[in-house]
Amino acid sequence: MAKLACNEKLQPSVKAEQDDTLTTARKLRVFWRRFKKNKTAVLGLSIIVFLTLVAIFAPFVATHDPEGTDEDLYNIDAPPSRDNWWGTDELGRDVFSRSVYGARISLAVGLVSVSIAIFIGTLWGAIAGYYGGRLDNVMMRIVDAIMSFPTLLLLITIMAVFEPSIWNVMIVLGLTSWPSISRFVRAEFLSLKQREFAEAARASGASDARIIFRHILPNATAPIIVAATLGLANAILSESALSFLGIGVQPPTPSWGNMLTNAQDLASMIDAPWKAFFPGFLIFVTVLSFNFLGDGLRDALDPRLKQ
């Protein structure tokens, strides 16, 4: 099996220059065959697709107005019922509908912040890994310094300084999570730049930027994709933690994290535990799905990394 996979990998690279689209299709087929063997990864992907659809079509899925109406105030802290599937909160707002809209926030924050982190992390890691030497040394010391901060403490510090809002959460999460991605990319670049294809590009007089972005980067996408998926899991967890502490997404915008803020006092926990249970459970399921998916992607994209 290992030999077979190896052959499949080799062949397309030989033909690569003849037909680009064919190799891409073949690579995808090989990838999919490996990926679908991992049951938990397929389950994770299905849940993520489902949640994404729910988030996109939130207005059609939600049964109530997530921001609440005046009438809601007559129905506060109501237990789950036929009308309010997951109960209502301290302002009588429907927990299910708020959770549905919360999916939008969580996924959007995750996607935007991870995109920022990938952009900076890839650029930083590519430059450090490609040029090496002193520059690499200085750049990686900066990465070390940022990574020595306990992440949440750093996030709290920054969010305390800036106005808490959904945009700031996205930016701050992006600006604090790139260092680990840059490490992956740097390691990949350190080995790839020594390979023949990079040497060949250099010999043919290609500029550094061209070698980095056109020749080496496309070969380093696998670890970046895996890092992005696992990064999404972390971003969603961090956003919910910040929102929970009151320095992330601000109410009345519903976020799974800030829905738990008002649910945490002991009186609420006794009288209306559903307020805390459902949003938290959704965070858990979403993060778990991204972790499963990331693990499956790693095995399928790069069998060498398999533990």
Next chain:
Amino acid sequence: MFVYTFRRTLLAIPLLIMISIISFTIINMAPGDVTSMFINPDSDPADIAALRAHFGLDKPLLVRYFIWLGRVLTGDLGTSMWVGRPVLDMIMERLPNTLILAGVSMLLSFAVAIPFGIISATKRYSIFDYTSTTFAFVGLSLPNFWFGLMLILLFSLKLGWLPSGGMRANFDEFELIDRLRHLILPAIVLATGTMASKTRYMRSSMLEVIRQDYIRTARSKGLSERVVIYKHALKNALLPIITLFGLLLPSLVSGAVITESIFSWPGIGRLVVEAIWTRDYPVIMGVNMMGAIMVIIGSLIADIGYALADPRIKYN
């Protein structure tokens, strides 16, 4: 060995300086400052200026950084702008509580992760292995604030077995049972987050060792599997775990912030959450620096410990 320790310690210094610059820069990007807590919109500008001068906020940024750094080097982390007490004192009186919680949860997570990792590795691809892998993913994905609340809901509010927060019920004297009862839930919550990666790490480290020649030799000598695994393999498989201790410190500190605020545990995590609301920058910066310093010292100890424990590794 001495040279390695010395060099490794020297390397930590530029890291510390960079950390101080980063935290100082972030905090000084703040739009408002502490004076806004003491004034109302009608205040006389002269009074505001006097107040700012009192806190040293009128000096240029660079000057303020060096004044602050000079003080830090003499152990003065500044004075809380809100409570008026030295930040170092505030941190020091709460640090032991954080260390107790972090230490106990560290022990707890190793106590679970090491045996689970060993069994997963020796019975690879068994039901136990798959179950423990799944649990590792669950532990990694649980939002600790939600997990904490659910434990409170079950064990404190429904069953009434354990207290829902605080560090003690008996304020008059030290009572071990009382302290332990308060410690159980927060320690479990804090341990769960890092338990997952420890189990995975232990598993792959054990798998690595089992493949080695000397294990085959031990087996071919006719030693029982028990002796081979627990006497010959375990010692070497445990070595990389020392490094893991250093690697997981930042997430332990992050976890402590959330856990402490859920369980009203009077540690430095709760201190920083309280300081956010008053924009008490010296406190936030002090805790941030303290957290980073603890992480650096922790990984320093882990690296040196690893070098001491594993004579195969040569450091130059």
